[in-house]
Amino acid sequence: MKYIDGFRNHMAAKAITEDIHDLAAKLSGDNREARIMEVCGSHTMSIARYGIRQILPDNVRLISGPGCPVCVTDAAYIDAAIELAEKGIHIATFGDMLKVPGSRRTLADARGAGGNVHICYSPLDAVKLAKDNPEEEIVFLGIGFETTVPPVISIIKKALAENLKNISVLTAFKLVPPALEALAEDKDVAVNGFLLPAHVSAIIGAEAYRGFVEKHKISSVIAGFEPLDILLGIKGLLDQLVGNRVELVNQYARVVKSGGNRIALSLIREILEPADASWRGIGTIPGSGLKLREEFSKYDAAKKFKVSTEGGTPDKRCRCGEVLRGMIFPDECPLFNTECTPLFPVGPCMVSSEGSCAAYYKYSR
Amino acid sequence: MSDVERILLGHGGGGKLSRNLIDKEIVTRFATEGPLAGLPDGASLQVGSEQLVFSTDSFVVSPLEFPGGDIGKLAVHGTVNDVSVSGAVPKWLSLALIIEEGLEISLLQRILDSIKEAADEIGVQVVTGDTKVVARGQCDKLFVNTAGIGRKIENINTGIHRIQQGDVIITSGTLGDHGMAIMAAREQLTLNNDLKSDTGSVHRLVQAAAKWPESIKFMRDPTRGGIAAVLGEIVEDQPFGIELKEEKIPYNPDARAVAEVLGIDLMHVACEGRMLLIAAPEEAANILEAWKALPEGKGAAIIGEVTGDSGRVILETQIGGRRMVDIPQGELLPRIC
Numbered sequence: 001m002k003y004i005d006g007f008r009n010h011m012a013a014k015a016i017t018e019d020i021h022d023l024a025a026k027l028s029g030d031n032r033e034a035r036i037m038e039v040c041g042s043h044t045m046s047i048a049r050y051g052i053r054q055i056l057p058d059n060v061r062l063i064s065g066p067g068c069p070v071c072v073t074d075a076a077y078i079d080a081a082i083e084l085a086e087k088g089i090h091i092a093t094f095g096d097m098l099k100v101p102g103s104r105r106t107l108a109d110a111r112g113a114g115g116n117v118h119i120c121y122s123p124l125d126a127v128k129l130a131k132d133n134p135e136e137e138i139v140f141l142g143i144g145f146e147t148t149v150p151p152v153i154s155i156i157k158k159a160l161a162e163n164l165k166n167i168s169v170l171t172a173f174k175l176v177p178p179a180l181e182a183l184a185e186d187k188d189v190a191v192n193g194f195l196l197p198a199h200v201s202a203i204i205g206a207e208a209y210r211g212f213v214e215k216h217k218i219s220s221v222i223a224g225f226e227p228l229d230i231l232l233g234i235k236g237l238l239d240q241l242v243g244n245r246v247e248l249v250n251q252y253a254r255v256v257k258s259g260g261n262r263i264a265l266s267l268i269r270e271i272l273e274p275a276d277a278s279w280r281g282i283g284t285i286p287g288s289g290l291k292l293r294e295e296f297s298k299y300d301a302a303k304k305f306k307v308s309t310e311g312g313t314p315d316k317r318c319r320c321g322e323v324l325r326g327m328i329f330p331d332e333c334p335l336f337n338t339e340c341t342p343l344f345p346v347g348p349c350m351v352s353s354e355g356s357c358a359a360y361y362k363y364s365r
Numbered sequence: 366m367s368d369v370e371r372i373l374l375g376h377g378g379g380g381k382l383s384r385n386l387i388d389k390e391i392v393t394r395f396a397t398e399g400p401l402a403g404l405p406d407g408a409s410l411q412v413g414s415e416q417l418v419f420s421t422d423s424f425v426v427s428p429l430e431f432p433g434g435d436i437g438k439l440a441v442h443g444t445v446n447d448v449s450v451s452g453a454v455p456k457w458l459s460l461a462l463i464i465e466e467g468l469e470i471s472l473l474q475r476i477l478d479s480i481k482e483a484a485d486e487i488g489v490q491v492v493t494g495d496t497k498v499v500a501r502g503q504c505d506k507l508f509v510n511t512a513g514i515g516r517k518i519e520n521i522n523t524g525i526h527r528i529q530q531g532d533v534i535i536t537s538g539t540l541g542d543h544g545m546a547i548m549a550a551r552e553q554l555t556l557n558n559d560l561k562s563d564t565g566s567v568h569r570l571v572q573a574a575a576k577w578p579e580s581i582k583f584m585r586d587p588t589r590g591g592i593a594a595v596l597g598e599i600v601e602d603q604p605f606g607i608e609l610k611e612e613k614i615p616y617n618p619d620a621r622a623v624a625e626v627l628g629i630d631l632m633h634v635a636c637e638g639r640m641l642l643i644a645a646p647e648e649a650a651n652i653l654e655a656w657k658a659l660p661e662g663k664g665a666a667i668i669g670e671v672t673g674d675s676g677r678v679i680l681e682t683q684i685g686g687r688r689m690v691d692i693p694q695g696e697l698l699p700r701i702c
Contacts (some may be wrong), residue, residue, distance in 0.1 A: 050684050055685060112371040175565020227682075
């Protein structure tokens with residue numbers, strides 16, 4: 001824990017915060033503001049948990065992006081998972097998915113009504129479940145960004161090695177770089193700095209963003225999730241803005257290498273191939289997903305059980321789409337803290353603890 | 366969306382969902398007046414010339430044995446603690462067992478020995494009990510219920526109505542150890558640490574603080590929902606709020622390690638042998654000192670104070686930011702990444 005506390009040091013935070021205020025004052029002198037999007041949900045959560053927004057100058061705005069994998073999962077996907085649970089199939093999932101509303105209900109409701117829904121801490125728990133229950137079908141809910149994909153698809157490697165036929169994955173994987181492209185091209189999204197994700201970058205490598213930064217000319221810093229990492233990331237972005245520079249900076253070099261994690265990347269390429277993906281609240285982004293290659297299709301739960309994971313009908317009043325693109329703050333949605341609370345979420349951003357609305361609700365109402 | 370038709374696991378999580386259920390279904394029937402009104406930890410009953418406190422709790426923990434304790438110890442401590450923080454000296458316990466067919470006798474023996482040991486140490490007597498066996502699958506190995514009766518300590522008069530701006534919040538030790546030890550044991554998270562449950566009795570802590578009875582405004586043992594739930598309930602609809610300093614809150618490094626990995630806020634996690642006490646500032650240092658002199662209070666610390674910020678619990682974070690502390694919602698769910 002000493003390692004973590006070093007990155008939460010009060011004196012260091014104070015010094016960096018002072019630098020941030022100095023840089024922001026220079027921007028303010030030119031009547032400029034920093035509009036920084038933190039792309040990743042873990043950043044959103046950390047910013048809220050440590051009260052970072054409250055110590056920043058007024059002209060430094062942090063905007064939460066679409067980087068919560070649970071939040072951007074299509075309602076139809078949840079519906080499909082519930083349908084499978086109702087058929088008696090065992091659903092294995094990370095805990096966050098339990099409370100996500102589909103078109104009508106959540107997996108927690110399905111479990112309450114007798115469905116077999118298992119919370120896993122590791123995808124390997126699902127493999128064990130399959131081995132221990134050879135007569136039952138196990139479906140793992142494969143959602144997440146580049147960070148989560150490799151451990152989830154390791155299920156398939158295990159299943160192949162051990163000849164398990166009763167386990168499959170319902171995939172709705174998402175990729176960060178294509179989403180960044182879509183955000184940069186969206187005229188409604190006005191940001192002049194990206195705080196790039198920590199763990200996703202550890203997998204794909206810092207260089208994965210090079211083309212994006214050069215094409216769209218938006219200052220970008222890869223930052224860790226600890227409060228000092230985030231403050232240093234913000235300082236780095238302000239420094240670029242003040243100097244009118246556009247660079248890709250890797251602040252999180254203690255974990256993120258330029259080429260990423262080669263073993264993880266080759267596993268992804270072996271089992272999956274790029275696909276279009278539907279993002280809840282945003283729509284379809286070309287090439288922003290991953291699907292199982294044809295030779296692994298027997299592990300594709302959507303094919304195996306003939307369910308569709310796209311095209312759900314979420315509540316129309318929900319403004320998560322605008323929240324996810326940084327167009328409005330969560331408390332500008334009329335449902336926020338009225339009909340939509342973490343206990344009874346309407347929209348996906350209220351569900352996961354990483355969702356922008358949940359973070360707002362929890363820490364800064 | 367808010368019409369829940371069935372009981373969900375979250376209804377038992379100690380957070381808002383639990384509160385909603387209790388408010389809607391229990392309070393309306395049993396607690397609009399009388400000893401249960403206001404939902405204290407124990408009922409204060411006048412019996413002849415004597416003031417007694419009566420409380421009950423059920424225990425369904427899995428696994429039955431975990432690092433630092435077992436369901437037996439927990440069943441004694443849980444009820445003893447509810448009686449104690451109601452300002453009483455625990456005297457008598459009831460013990461009811463619901464046993465699943467197939468439970469190893471040797472395991473049952475270990476748990477009963479553990480109950481006896483815990484009760485003897487505290488000086489409470491098991492005076493009545495019941496045993497039921499149900500068919501395989503109808504309960505999870507063993508469920509335990511205890512009820513306890515204690516004698517009220519003179520001059521202790523606690524309650525939210527006595528809390529004032531300027532009062533201080535004292536914890537008797539590190540927070541969240543029990544919940545994290547259970548989660549680590551249940552999920553077989555092997556983080557190479559020796560995290561143990563904090564299960565224990567707070568009766569001596571209460572009796573130590575009772576030297577300054579007038580100063581004690583409020584006592585509670587933070588179980589499900591952690592200190593966030595306790596403090597959140599205290600400030601609800603009150604003219605005061607609470608401000609905590611993150612750097613003053615004692616946490617066990619091993620509990621923090623598990624919480625960091627799972628993405629869980631330790632302020633939301635259960636203790637089973639800790640106390641929160643809200644005291645007038647004048648005597649807070651004395652109470653703290655008296656606690657620190659006890660083995661179960663050696664990690665005691667003043668973690669915050671009562672403010673004029675109506676209805677809100679605010680945390681000053683390690684890095685100097687400020688944020689709200691919310692009552693946990695339902696089940697504690699580990700995050701995906």
